[in-house]
Amino acid sequence: SLSCQAHTPPAFPLPHSNSIHLLLHQAKHTLALSSPMAVAIAEAPFHVLAVDDSVLDRKLIERLLKTSSFQVTTVDSGTKALEFLGLHDEDASISSVHQDVEVNVNLIITDYCMPGMTGYDLLKKIKESSSFRDIPVVIMSSENIPSRINRCLEEGANEFFLKPVRLSDMSKLKPHIMKSRCKEHCHQDEDLLSNSETNPTNNSSSSSDTITISSSNPTDNSSGDTISSSNPTDNSSG
């Protein structure tokens, strides 16, 4: 059976042995999924929700993400981001452990300076939500203000990018996603173990392995859209 406690610690000291431990657990969990469907799920691209009020920056971040093999949905405000996630402003704390909404977002990247709800406000709402607080959040800003950066990191932001965001910044995203997915699988496995002796190769992990469905709207990619989402291009170099 799969268990966090079953692993022996690594034989050599590692700076982030915890992460390696989680990654090994993730790999073992993935291998345990035997059906072809499960394999397809395991290989689905990660889905990033990008939030920015600038139409120009949305176009750029979308391209950066797609070039890096992410599936992307862009929205032009924090409010729209919450709507997309299925969270409502008033009751961000109310949510179910297993989401009914068919939205699967692996990472949220948001601009800091936005009219209305700032990126910081959005970060707070996400971290207050029990459904979404484990989703990594990255903040972007064109202004290098240390107090702003610290504030975001203290609130739970996983990373802070200074604009203009570069292609090289994209490689920093996946580690955050992998860590949070492993964390989630660990929680779910612990739930399983505490409940019964059920076969671990059942679809034990629900929300994080669900293929995204709601974001496949065939909106065209033009700049005027407030919400647009698209899959990575077929021949992207990744």
Added chain:
Amino acid sequence: MEYANLRRQAASLKRSLFDQGYLDEQFCQVEDLQDEASPNFAEEVVSLFFKDSARLVTNIEQAMEKYPKDFNRWDAHMQQLRGSCFSIGASKMNNECTSFRNSCGEENAEGCRRTFQKVKREHAILRQKLESYFQLLRQAGPARTATRPGSM
């Protein structure tokens, strides 16, 4: 070959834009995002920039007219425009935006008016130069994507 000549002209124009400080490295980053799947990405981005920045310039103009001495408001609008300049590497225009914001900080209305004229001027110059650049590229044919300055 005519196309090779056009491409050379485009590369030369681009090099001069960098040498004269109109563009910076960020523009290269944008062009690097182009590939076979998105062969016109850079031109789309630049076109979007000019459309969006024209709107932002109008916003600033209206704000300066409707809300005299409301430096915070003027500054907030200019911050948006500066962000856009930053995103495509419009270096000279970016500098003028910063000058404007400095004047706002000093609550210098005359300074704001002066620097705003410069922003508009740089905007117009850059538009004309980039339009020429992309026109040359288009005429040179779709096969090649833009090359970096200095590489032929």
